[in-house]
Amino acid sequence: xxxxxxxxxxxxxxxxxxxxxxxxxxxxxxxxxxxxxxxxxxxxxxxxxxxxxxxxxxxxxxxxxxxxxxxxxxxxxxxxxxxxxxxxxxxxxxxxxxxxxxxxxxxxxxxxxxxxxxxxxxxxxxxxxxxxxxxxxxxxxxxxxxxxxxxxxxxxxxxxxxxxxxxxxxxxxxxxxxxxxxxxxxxxxxxxxxxxxxxxxxxxxxxxxxxxxxxxxxxxxxxxxxxxxxxxxxxxxxxxxxxxxxxxxxxxxxxxxxxxxxxxxxxxxxxxxx
Amino acid sequence: xxxxxxxxxxxxxxxxxxxxxxxxxxxxxxxxxxxxxxxxxxxxxxxxxxxxxxxxxxxxxxxxxxxxxxxxxxxx
Numbered sequence: 001x002x003x004x005x006x007x008x009x010x011x012x013x014x015x016x017x018x019x020x021x022x023x024x025x026x027x028x029x030x031x032x033x034x035x036x037x038x039x040x041x042x043x044x045x046x047x048x049x050x051x052x053x054x055x056x057x058x059x060x061x062x063x064x065x066x067x068x069x070x071x072x073x074x075x076x077x078x079x080x081x082x083x084x085x086x087x088x089x090x091x092x093x094x095x096x097x098x099x100x101x102x103x104x105x106x107x108x109x110x111x112x113x114x115x116x117x118x119x120x121x122x123x124x125x126x127x128x129x130x131x132x133x134x135x136x137x138x139x140x141x142x143x144x145x146x147x148x149x150x151x152x153x154x155x156x157x158x159x160x161x162x163x164x165x166x167x168x169x170x171x172x173x174x175x176x177x178x179x180x181x182x183x184x185x186x187x188x189x190x191x192x193x194x195x196x197x198x199x200x201x202x203x204x205x206x207x208x209x210x211x212x213x214x215x216x217x218x219x220x221x222x223x224x225x226x227x228x229x230x231x232x233x234x235x236x237x238x239x240x241x242x243x244x245x246x247x248x249x250x251x252x253x254x255x256x257x258x259x260x261x262x263x264x265x266x267x268x269x270x271x272x273x274x
Numbered sequence: 275x276x277x278x279x280x281x282x283x284x285x286x287x288x289x290x291x292x293x294x295x296x297x298x299x300x301x302x303x304x305x306x307x308x309x310x311x312x313x314x315x316x317x318x319x320x321x322x323x324x325x326x327x328x329x330x331x332x333x334x335x336x337x338x339x340x341x342x343x344x345x346x347x348x349x350x
Contacts, residue, residue: 035348035349035350036348036349036350037347037348037349037350038348038350039348042348045348058349058350059346059347059348059349060346060347060348060349060350061317061344061345061346061347062344062345062346062347062349063290063291063342063343063344064290064311064316064343064344064345066289066290066292066294066309066311066343073312073315073316073345073346073347074345074346074347074348075315075345075346076315085346087346088349088350090349090350100319103324104317104319104324104342104344105317105346107317107324107326108315108317108346109327175350176350202350222350223350224349224350225350
């Protein structure tokens with residue numbers, strides 16, 4: 001007897017497996033958004049970006065080091081024609097600081113998108129939702145496309161939508177924790193309450209976490225540490241690409257109903273010896 | 275701040291929170307070039323107001339100016 005030699009190739013281009021999605025008036029193919037922080041080198045970051053298939057990458061706005069002129073800007077490694085470079089306001093603890101950093105980020109001239117963070121607690125990096133709402137209103141007024149990082153609170157999510165946010169981005173668990181979706185029910189509440197895209201931002205640790213989040217029906221996932229701090233970041237970027245695709249496909253497919261007792265998959269009639 | 279031993283007059287400004295001496299009549303662009311900073315990849319805020327890139331070459335620094343010069347770095 002010979003083994004069948006047919007091998008199934010894994011699709012390497014995720015485009016077409018699931019349709020594109022809209023965010024802030026633009027259509028994106030990949031539902032995975034990656035951060036550019038914490039990589040050992042910019043070259044690894046670029047490799048991960050390619051492996052992940054992401055169409056959007058976040059960056060931070062920081063002071064140029066005047067005494068290190070060989071310091072390289074990320075713009076040397078990223079092509080704004082191919083990818084949306086999404087500035088963040090990470091590290092801002094007040095609405096005013098976040099608004100200022102958002103303006104600086106936009107002045108680079110790439111887009112009106114801003115990933116808005118107003119942090120309220122150093123240890124958990126939980127958002128200051130009061131400052132977040134204030135900054136969202138102000139930046140929407142100034143024509144920004146505001147993507148706020150928020151906690152997994154349905155009330156705040158609804159208020160952010162009312163304030164004009166283009167998406168709401170609840171955390172799955174604390175930034176950089178890798179704990180996965182600690183409260184899927186809260187993400188579900190948000191999905192049921194708002195009509196703007198819901199993007200899980202922060203907390204994903206490995207591929208199954210990403211699939212779990214996508215299966216809830218969120219539009220996308222933003223992650224950084226899970227890829228950058230994997231033993232093999234490029235391989236994890238690839239894993240995340242498939243996990244996000246798989247999770248989305250499973251959501252669209254609609255999972256089977258959970259049941260308490262077993263249900264045989266093979267016919268119960270015609271068994272040998274019956 | 276005056277220094278009689280320096281032939282060309284200088285003035286003190288604050289850049290990214292640190293005091294810096296620059297030549298009198300220097301422009302923002304001259305400051306960037308002197309520090310080997312590519313003007314195309316930075317954003318400059320002068321005294322709390324963002325300076326459009328096409329103004330770098332015509333904006334002269336004056337004593338006490340506060341500049342923020344920022345760029346994009348890795349972040350989530």
